[in-house]
Amino acid sequence: MSRFRTVAWIVAAGLGLALGIASAAASAGSPVEARQAAMKELGLSMKGAGAYMAPDAAYDAAKVKALMDTMAADAKKLKNLFPADSASDPKTAADPKVWQDKADFNKHLAALGAAAAAAAKAKDTDAFKPAFKAVGETCKACHDVYRMKKKT
Numbered sequence: 001m002s003r004f005r006t007v008a009w010i011v012a013a014g015l016g017l018a019l020g021i022a023s024a025a026a027s028a029g030s031p032v033e034a035r036q037a038a039m040k041e042l043g044l045s046m047k048g049a050g051a052y053m054a055p056d057a058a059y060d061a062a063k064v065k066a067l068m069d070t071m072a073a074d075a076k077k078l079k080n081l082f083p084a085d086s087a088s089d090p091k092t093a094a095d096p097k098v099w100q101d102k103a104d105f106n107k108h109l110a111a112l113g114a115a116a117a118a119a120a121k122a123k124d125t126d127a128f129k130p131a132f133k134a135v136g137e138t139c140k141a142c143h144d145v146y147r148m149k150k151k152t
């Protein structure tokens with residue numbers, strides 16, 4: 001790891017801590033690892049929340065809210081995990097377009113945060129279903145443009 005990258009990462013990690021959003025991801029070694037960990041956490045939250053879509057599942061508003069709150073926090077955290085010098089990291093599957101239009105990329109993250117915050121308020125399955133679908137659509141909308149196929 002270059003010295004610059006180390007410093008940039010320490011600064012990014014410091015920002016995360018200052019915002020009170022430190023988590024397992026913040027302790028990962030590089031911004032690429034940290035954002036991939038945060039993305040994985042998003043996937044796990046989607047899976048956890050998806051269980052409430054099963055026809056026989058009892059809805060648990062508190063648990064769903066906790067999952068959606070975690071996703072909104074991840075969206076916020078991810079904003080700081082795409083520093084410019086991580087664009088050429090061999091491990092990243094982020095498309096270089098992320099850094100060509102960072103404002104648009106950040107809009108996709110904001111859309112995820114807003115959709116998760118809205119879904120957190122659902123009081124029953126009927127309300128949660130469309131809200132959950134909207135959350136999932138924000139993943140796809142961003143991946144379609146900004147995520148490359150993972151290099152093996």
Ligand code: HEC
Nearest residue numbers: 036039040042043092093094108109112138139142146147
């Ligand atoms: C703002 C754009 C954006 C949004 C929104 C977004 N992602 Fe991603 N996602 C990416 C990018 C870019 C990568 C590649 C990151 C890298 O490899 O550096 C990625 C990678 C991933 C990965 C692979 C992580 C790994 O182990 O390499 C998963 C899983 C994932 N996203 C799940 C999700 C889910 C689930 C959602 C929605 C709840 C979501 N993402 C929302 C941009 C986004």
